[in-house]
Amino acid sequence: MLAQRYYWDANYDSLALVLPQQRTDTARLRTVLHLLDLHPTNPQALPLLDQLLALNRRLQTVDAAPYRRLRAGLLLRQRGTADAAALDTMKAAVADFDRVGRPIPWLLMDLVVFYNRLNQMAARKQYYEEKLAYYQLRRATENIAACYVSQAAYYRRMGDYNRAINQSLRAVDTAEQFSRTVYINELLVTGAVYADWGNIGKAVQYLDQARALPEFRRVQGTNRVFTFLALSDLYQQQQQYPAALRSADSALVARFNDGYERRMNEACALVRKAAVLLQMQAPAKALPLLRRAQQLDDSLVLPMSAKPGEFELDATWAQYYEARQDYARAEQHWLLAYQKATVAHLDKLRPKYLKQLAAFYDARGKPALAQRYAKAYMAHTDTFNTAQRTFHVAQYESERIEQSHMAQINDLREAQAVQAVRLRLGRRLLLGAVLAVMLISGLGVFIYRQLQVNRRTLVQLRQTQGQLVQAEKMAFLGELTAGIAHELQNPLNFMKNFAEVSTDLVDDMHGNERTLGKGADGLEAEILAGLKQNLQQISQHGQRASSIIKDMLAHSRAGTGRRQPTDLNALADESLMLAYEGLQAQDKDFCATLNKEFDSRLGTISVVTQDLGRVLLNLCTNALYAVRQRQLEAALVAAGVPGPDYQPTVTVSTRRPRGKSVEIRIRDNGTGIPEQVQARIFQPFFTTKPEGEGTGLGLSLSYDIVTKGHGGTLTVASREGEGTEFLIILPA
16 A cells, blocks of 8 residues: 555656666656656656657557557647547547556546536536446546546536535545545645635635645645645635735745646736735736736636636736726626636636626616626526535535544444443352352442442443434534525525615605606506515515524524523523513513412422523413414404303423422413324424414424433323413433
8 A cells, every 4th residue: 555655646757857767678668657647648748658659569568559549639639629539539548548457547637627628517527427436336546536536626616615525525535545645635625615615714624734744845836836826815815915925925936847837827826916915905016917917818828717726817807907996997807707707617706706797887886787697696696506505514524524423432332342241240240249248248349339330331421422423413413504594694685685775766766756746657656565565575584584594593503502500490480471571562462371380399400591491482482372372263253242251371380200300381271283283393394373473493493402402301282272281301
């Protein structure tokens, strides 16, 4: 394994210097093969292939067919007019290498350039999916890692950061077996993608992890430029401008052997530094950098997506002209940037440019164009998020954490098995001690105490195991829920803002009509009134969605507080009065009988006070809602007809029956719950309340707090038309 790792991490320049010194054809051929494995498509590859084919004609030690196809593909690419033919020839070369069973990770990664030049994104995705399945069946580790690297780059280009990080981390885990170079590169890519995704903490974690490795000092060329450009972008987001400029300067001084790569990376670094200077309100310093980058782009015709990162020259020009208040040129460059991103299928940049265009036209007083691009941005974002089901922590990262904790759980299980063996031995020793109790009573006492210690240790191990699994699930659920809430909040804010702006426009229209003395005809006034009512409904439902998000966040945080001794009688009393006062605030005519049957022997119980208070408040609110509904129904049925008076009653009682548990009952004489509904009331988002009055998360959250957070039970007993009783049992 070490020899294999050293093989893929060998220094290309050192091998190139060694090649002329090789005295035998066999040693020379082996060195040429090594050089081609490390850089199969760079400018030096063609003369190396010629040398290899000449040596092999004499030695006949390797299958020359794959190398002949590789040479033909490189020649086609060199002509620049047969990109499709070059791609097909390179794919045939890959198939030939697969046939002879030779690993070709760098050739697979370089093949991405051919697909990008043809702008065949769908074909590229399909090709690497098929190759990955092929290599996984054959356990070709190096090629599997290369496929993961290529897929991560594709998903990052498409803006699918979740799957990009998944594949990049899979590449990290696979490359660790054979190449520190690929391992470090993909750690850097993971950090950069997390920075693009907005998760700064994760971005810093992976970038620092890569930079802390001793091998990072040997990283040069494009990979080093990529690292410092990602750091510069990260520092700019954190408004650490001096650090952002230093990182951009570090990218500018990276060493290159190939002239094209040097100029391409220089252009990307110049644009990055100019972007930092523009954000620092220094357009005069940014201008020469942009001019030099434009010269490089004009001479090289650089792609918008290159190995060092995205080449956002037009977007940076647009920012420069905005800073100079030359809005005509700024508009031209914003539109050009969006057009290039669309043609290149760079879905990572398209929503960013749509958002910038909407803001640009809004600032220029062009609401029609601003609304057009804002709608396009929302449509693109909604469609993509629906397809991606985005979370702010990549799914594979959670799998890695779960694997780590499963290893800990296995260790606990082994310790549990050891303790079980010790218990069995202890019991046998205890039996022997009983037979000779009069002679070795002291030994018997010692063994008995040790047995008790072992039993307590076993119980603690089981509790720790359960808490570890539950904590991990709750933590992962919290991250997922926070990600969902974050993604929902943006379109909700957009919707509420547009609703409020539109309502103001309608009010302004009415005001202008009154000022000018012109009244709209009846139909126009009716349409405007309906439009205003609809906008108010949009705003109300936006507020309701925001409350759902808050409930989801509360759901994810349930059970994370610290327990403390609590007077449950006082907590239940307070919750009942809060619920009653809240309902009276909505309906001042509502009145109910509140019965409190508290056990004075209850004492204090160790619970998470805030969480349990939320449970009791929710159950009391539901009980009061049920009796109020029954009161309203009885009033409707008995309208004008004398009948028995209905008195709404809610009873809260506490009891400590056996000292080892505590019971809390909330009973009402309300409408009751149908039998077919009772089985679903603890499911998330299930509610029987009318639309707009409930989210369906209250009982689900209460159930999780009682059962998972406190190790208790929450049950319901109800008869339709007679009432409902909820029973909470907590361990004392």
